[in-house]
Structure formats: structure tokens, C-alpha cells
Amino acid sequence: MRIVIIEDEIKAAKSLAGLIAKIRPEATVETMLHSIEQAVEYLNSNPPPDLLFMDVQLSDGLCFEIFRQVNISSPVIFCTAFGEYSMDAIKSNGVDYLLKPFSVNDLEAAFAKMDNLRNFFQQKEKSDWMELIKRLDKPEGKTSFLIFHNNKYITVRTEQIAYIYIKYDAPYLVTFQQQKYIISQTLEQLQAQLSPIQFYRLNRQYLINFDAIREVEHYSGRKLAIQLAVPTEEQLTVGKDKMTHFLQWMENR
Template identity: 80%
Template sequence: MRIVIIEDEIKAAKSLAGMIAKIKPSATIEAMLHSIESAVAYLSVNPQPDLLFMDVQLSDGLCFEIFKMVKIDCPVIFTTAFGEYSMDAIKSNGVDYLLKPFAAKDLEAAFAKMDNFRNFFQQHTQPDWQALISKLERNEGKTSFLVLHQNKYITVRTDQIAYIYIKFDAPYIVTFQQQKYTVSQTMEQLQSQLSSKQFYRLNRQYLVNFDAIKEVEHYSSRKLALQLSVPTEEQLTVGKDKMTQFLQWMENR
């Protein structure tokens, strides 16, 4: 069995590969990819593996973007740290998912399920990936967040969030009214709970609301510069590696 792992955390990818080696010693890990960009580049020029392990949340966006850019003709087992991605839709399409952190027995069960569906995939009847993606993308994300401010709990509506940024390793929510609130969740957790159509992760530090973007211009041949309707502490830029993806996100409303 030829396997490709798409996982942005190198430690997690190596751990998964090690578990696979113990459970399926005859399997070959053909590649370990860490982003949407690298996955698309690899799958565009290499034969499809027998099985894909795909982390939902990658460093440059949600893995579902991969399906829009390259044809996937093999079964996929999704992995995720969050349960907000309509996993029942994935199950109904003959694939499986592993909720992080998962144990060896969970991986064994996933392989057992794939073995049960082997004849199904050999008949070249693949899941309707576009229908699956549509179901998954219906998740509009949370409508509000509960934050502690001046010893009081208050609700911040998601549509009032202009951007979220990290300062001194702590995420802050900034509203269109320029109010700022600290939150206890990580940036990755916050991103997973927001609509990927409405919010975009520019880099490790900033997650911005589409409605907050006032202007986008070429900063240089290798970057785009963003100006938001709400002031930010530093100039926001999009690097060359994410320019195309960012502009597609801007366009596909």
C-alpha cells in the first residue's frame, strides 16, 4: 500500500508514519507534505497513492482547497483536532477521520474500514468529492465568542471581529469599533471555528475578516500590502507563496 501524508506539523506527521509502520509494515510512505501548495504540486505530477492521510487544518488553509485544484481518485482519511467539520458527511462517502490526539487502536480501526471498502474503490467508484466539500463548507463557523473583559463575561459577535492577531504569544480579538479583547484559545483553535470564506489567515500572526479589508496593492513583485478599515500595529502583507491563493479567496465570494 502506497501512502501519502499531508500534515503541517512535522512531529505529528512522523508520529503518524511510525504508527502506520507498526500497523501496516508492508505499507510505503511515499511522501510527507506540509501545505496545500506542496500537496497540489506533488499530486499534480505523481501517480495517486493508494491512500491519503490529510490533516484538515494546514499551515496555508483548510485541506479542502486541495480538491479544488487537483483531482483526487483515492480514498482519504482526514485527521483533525476539531470536530466542527461535518464528519458525518465524510463517513457517508466511504472515507474516515481520526480526531486528534488518536491512539493506535483508532488507526487500526481506520485501516479496517478501508479494507472493508477495498472492492468499492477497485471498481473506480469514488466519493463525490465536490458534494462532500460543499457539505463541509456549509459550516459558517461560530456566531459569537464569550470573552472575559474587566472581570465581566461579554459576548463578541463574529461579524464584529475585524481581525485577530497574536502579541507576546497571546491572541487578541479586535472589533470594527476598535475594541480589543484577549482570548484563551490558540490562533489555530480560533481559525477552526470561523468561516474560511469570511476569514483568512495571512500568516502566523494575523487572521483577517474579508469585510475589514479596505485596500490591497502590490507592495513589491513578491508581496501584496493590505490596509484594513481598522488600524493595525504593523503593515500587513501577503507573501508570494500565498498571493494566488489569497486573491482567489478575495474573488470567490
């Protein structure tokens, strides 16, 4: 198996190559590229690899720019610290989406998923794998959370959650009925479990439900102001760097 790593942090790229060598010793990491420019030049000049590992945020922009300049046929495993790009990843040959920092088990699971998909495509007719692609393109996410509250266990349905936010380093679920529950998971873990179609990571503190959005308007300094149907403790905004991505998320449903 021929593998290419696209990762702007050299230390992270070498670490990933080391993990791959342990998990798949028969694989060969052909090269490690560190920017969109390098990736475009290499992929346009060499045979497509069997697998691409690709960081989302590179030194000169988002990796999805590579797909606009190169016809990529190789499967891609995306590696990133940000969960909000998962839908773009799925639409860009993505077979898995690993949130940093990921473990050896996460990487093994990604390889197993790729193997299963390859076997599936080899054994099934086109009508079968097209249905699989549709399912992958619309991840449903977790449907409920078990919460320990006032010495009782209760279930909160995902559609009841208006938003999740961090306060004093603790994540809280806030429902449309304005009930607030503390939960013993990180915001990154919660984001990974929720449907990226339905929930969006605005910033380091807030993860919001599309159905909770009441109004979006332009704000000072080329920002968007977000008003939810449920009150928040602070004004929610989207900076100019994420404005286009946020609006695309709202539109592509």
C-alpha cells in the same frame, strides 16, 4: 486498509505510521514518500491506496501539485502546521485536515470521519451525497466566542471580528467597532474554529476577516499591502510566496 504517507520529514512520517499501527493495527502503511516527485512517480505506477496521509508543504512545493499530475481517487487526510490551505484540501479529496501537532484523539477522529463518510456513500443515493459534498465544501465555522472581559462574560459574534492578532504572545480579537478583547486560545486554535472561506491567516501574527479588507495593492519587493477597515498596529503585507494563494482566496468565494 492500504495506506500511503506523503511527508517530507522522515521522523514525522515514522511517528505517524506508529500512531496508525496503534489505532488501526489491521492497516498496512505501504510506503512513505517525501516529495512531490516521489509521490507522482509512485501513484502513477501503483494501484490507488485506500487512504492517503499527505503533508501540505513538502520539500519541493505544495502537495496540491501532485493532484495536477496524478488522477487521485483515494480519500486524503491532510496533515500540516498551516490552516490556510484547508479549502484547497477539501477540493482535493480531503476528508479531514489535521493541524500539527495533532494527538492520537485527533487521528482517531479522522479515521472515524472517513468511516462515516464511507458508510454514508454506501447507503445513500447520489442526490444525498452530493448535498453532503456541498456542505463539506462550504465549512461555516464557529459563530461566536465567549469572552471574559472586565469580570464579565460576553459573547462576540464571529461576524463582528475584523481581525485577530498576537501581541506579547497573547491573541486579541478586534471588532469592527474597534473593541479589543484578549482570548485564552492560540491563534492556531482560533484559526481551526473559523471558516476558511471568511478568515485568512496572513502570517504568524494576523488572521483577518474578508469583510474587513478595504484595499489590496502591490507593495515593494513583490508583496501585497493589505489595508483593513479597522486600523492595525503595523502594515499588513503578503509575501510573494503566498501572494497567489491569497488572491485565489479572495476570488474563490
